[in-house]
Amino acid sequence: MGKKKETDDRFKKFGTVSFTSISKVNDFIDYLEDGKIMGSACLECGRVFFPPRADCHECFSSNMDWFEVKGAGILETYSLLNFAPAGFKDDAPYLVAVLGYGKYKVFGRISNRLPKDQIKIGMEMKAVVNKLAGGQLNYVFEKI
Amino acid sequence: MGKAAIIGVGQSVFSRQYPGSIRELAFESFKDAMRDAGVTAKDIDASVVCSAPEYDKQRSPAGVMAEYMGLNPQPTFYVETLCSSGSTGLRLAYSLVTSGLHDVVLVSGFQKMSEISSAESQERMGRGADIQWESPFGTMMPAYYAMHAKAHMEKYGTRLEDLALIREKAATYGQINEKAVYRKAVTADMLADPENMMSNPVATPLRVGDCCANADGSSCLIVANEDKAKAFSKKPIWILGLGAASASVNLAGRDSFSGLDVAERASRQAYDMAGIEAKNIDVAEVHDCFTIAEMMAYENLGFAKPGEGKELIGAKETHKEGRIPVNVDGGLLSKGHPIGATGGSQIRTVVLQLRGEAGEMQVKDPEIGLVHNIGGVGIYGNVTILGRR
Numbered sequence: 038m039g040k041k042k043e044t045d046d047r048f049k050k051f052g053t054v055s056f057t058s059i060s061k062v063n064d065f066i067d068y069l070e071d072g073k074i075m076g077s078a079c080l081e082c083g084r085v086f087f088p089p090r091a092d093c094h095e096c097f098s099s100n101m102d103w104f105e106v107k108g109a110g111i112l113e114t115y116s117l118l119n120f121a122p123a124g125f126k127d128d129a130p131y132l133v134a135v136l137g138y139g140k141y142k143v144f145g146r147i148s149n150r151l152p153k154d155q156i157k158i159g160m161e162m163k164a165v166v167n168k169l170a171g172g173q174l175n176y177v178f179e180k181i
Numbered sequence: 182m183g184k185a186a187i188i189g190v191g192q193s194v195f196s197r198q199y200p201g202s203i204r205e206l207a208f209e210s211f212k213d214a215m216r217d218a219g220v221t222a223k224d225i226d227a228s229v230v231c232s233a234p235e236y237d238k239q240r241s242p243a244g245v246m247a248e249y250m251g252l253n254p255q256p257t258f259y260v261e262t263l264c265s266s267g268s269t270g271l272r273l274a275y276s277l278v279t280s281g282l283h284d285v286v287l288v289s290g291f292q293k294m295s296e297i298s299s300a301e302s303q304e305r306m307g308r309g310a311d312i313q314w315e316s317p318f319g320t321m322m323p324a325y326y327a328m329h330a331k332a333h334m335e336k337y338g339t340r341l342e343d344l345a346l347i348r349e350k351a352a353t354y355g356q357i358n359e360k361a362v363y364r365k366a367v368t369a370d371m372l373a374d375p376e377n378m379m380s381n382p383v384a385t386p387l388r389v390g391d392c393c394a395n396a397d398g399s400s401c402l403i404v405a406n407e408d409k410a411k412a413f414s415k416k417p418i419w420i421l422g423l424g425a426a427s428a429s430v431n432l433a434g435r436d437s438f439s440g441l442d443v444a445e446r447a448s449r450q451a452y453d454m455a456g457i458e459a460k461n462i463d464v465a466e467v468h469d470c471f472t473i474a475e476m477m478a479y480e481n482l483g484f485a486k487p488g489e490g491k492e493l494i495g496a497k498e499t500h501k502e503g504r505i506p507v508n509v510d511g512g513l514l515s516k517g518h519p520i521g522a523t524g525g526s527q528i529r530t531v532v533l534q535l536r537g538e539a540g541e542m543q544v545k546d547p548e549i550g551l552v553h554n555i556g557g558v559g560i561y562g563n564v565t566i567l568g569r570r
Contacts, residue, residue, distance in 0.1 A: 051313075052316070052317020052318055053318070053319055054316075054317060054319075055317050056312040056316050056317065060313065088311075088433065114328040114331045116327035116331060116384045116385055117384065118321070119382045119385070122300060122303040122304035122319060122320070123300045125319035126300075129319075133318055133319070133328070135432050135433060142432070144314065145318060158332070158335045159335075175317065175318060
């Protein structure tokens with residue numbers, strides 16, 4: 038009887054329901070545990086990616102480094118979901134949004150703590166790690 | 182490269198729940214298209230089958246369809262680009278016949294969405310987006326288009342009232358289309374009335390009335406090279422231009438949210454190939470899965486300048502009697518949106534218009550028509566230009 042092979046399925050912790058368990062960027066989850074949201078940057082050509090990628094499509098290199106998503110992003114657009122898809126019923130209603138950081142953008146949720154009437158396209162926001170039920174992790178956007 | 186024409190079209194009634202299996206559903210439009218073209222199974226050299234596979238319990242539907250349609254032993258295969266699968270099927274059929282590989286190719290699109298619940302459907306459709314990085318936040322199609330609506334409103338001052346006019350128009354023609362799933366009137370007043378369910382928010386700013394309905398349905402097109410088209414058909418409708426483009430699945434990879442880049446690129450390609458401009462289009466079918474999608478289509482296709490789509494619908498220029506009639510069959514909003522069948526159904530509508538066979542929906546003497554068919558939230562963009570000569 039062989040020893041059971043360990044599977045690195047850390048990515049299943051991402052979001053309310055993750056549809057992915059194994060990815061070459063599984064370290065993203067460890068960074069989230071440490072309160073950090075990370076993108077990846079190509080060490081060959083310098084291109085930055087968010088969401089992080091294991092491979093650069095510009096120069097075909099897989100030599101990547103992590104960088105932290107920090108500071109202010111601009112709220113580009115958002116929507117309040119009044120109905121949720123299967124698996125997300127307990128979360129509704131919630132807001133999804135895109136923050137622009139110049140060289141990259143981040144898709145995520147706006148914090149439920151922020152009053153809806155304070156949300157405005159063009160406002161500055163920051164992305165912060167958010168712990169969900171059952172040890173799941175995501176990130177939300179908060180007012181600066 | 183030689184020419185290709187559409188010589189036969191068919192569409193099933195779009196319904197809430199089709200009382201049969203997927204092969205029987207696809208057969209409804211197949212027999213219509215075959216009779217329309219006046220051909221038999223031996224005249225079909227290959228078939229292309231289009232749907233969105235997450236709804237099907239059947240693995241690899243092409244084989245089942247070819248068998249049921251009596252199209253064995255000719256080659257058959259499956260193609261999908263979400264909601265634009267039908268247009269992609271036509272693109273393939275065009276290249277198969279103009280390359281000389283085949284003379285006549287059949288394109289069958291179908292979807293039986295009623296087999297799963299609405300919430301399940303939203304979850305599956307949401308997985309037509311980026312499942313690794315977006316779906317874990319709980320995404321669905323209305324929310325993605327709602328984000329585009331929000332950006333469009335912010336940038337151009339588009340109002341909910343403007344979007345409601347698009348729904349009102351769709352419902353006007355849905356009522357006279359006997360193949361439409363939703364045949365009742367929807368007025369802009371209903372979308373503005375808090376007591377009316379049409380005004381219920383789905384994903385802000387989009388309301389129930391801004392969203393298309395799920396439906397079961399099928400469509401079928403028969404495409405032939407020039408010789409066969411002339412031999413079989415008195416009124417072949419020629420494929421004059423084709424455009425197709427793709428964009429980042431993750432919204433984080435998009436430059437702008439006030440339009441769809443793929444639609445703009447695909448239309449430019451199609452206009453160039455046909456040697457025409459937007460102003461030459463006499464009738465159009467656009468992918469109005471949501472009201473905002475039609476508003477963006479006006480601008481991406483060049484029917485209106487960016488931000489001026491609201492003036493176009495406000496002046497009723499996209500109504501049947503207007504300068505550029507759009508979706509005079511009820512569109513996805515009222516005719517219904519059975520994913521894999523949608524592109525073929527849009528193309529059928531324009532073919533019937535160009536032949537002068539659109540009945541009560543007929544616009545006055547159109548020469549050139551356009552079909553805009555989008556997969557996902559602007560992941561896949563397809564524009565097809567058809568003409569009488």
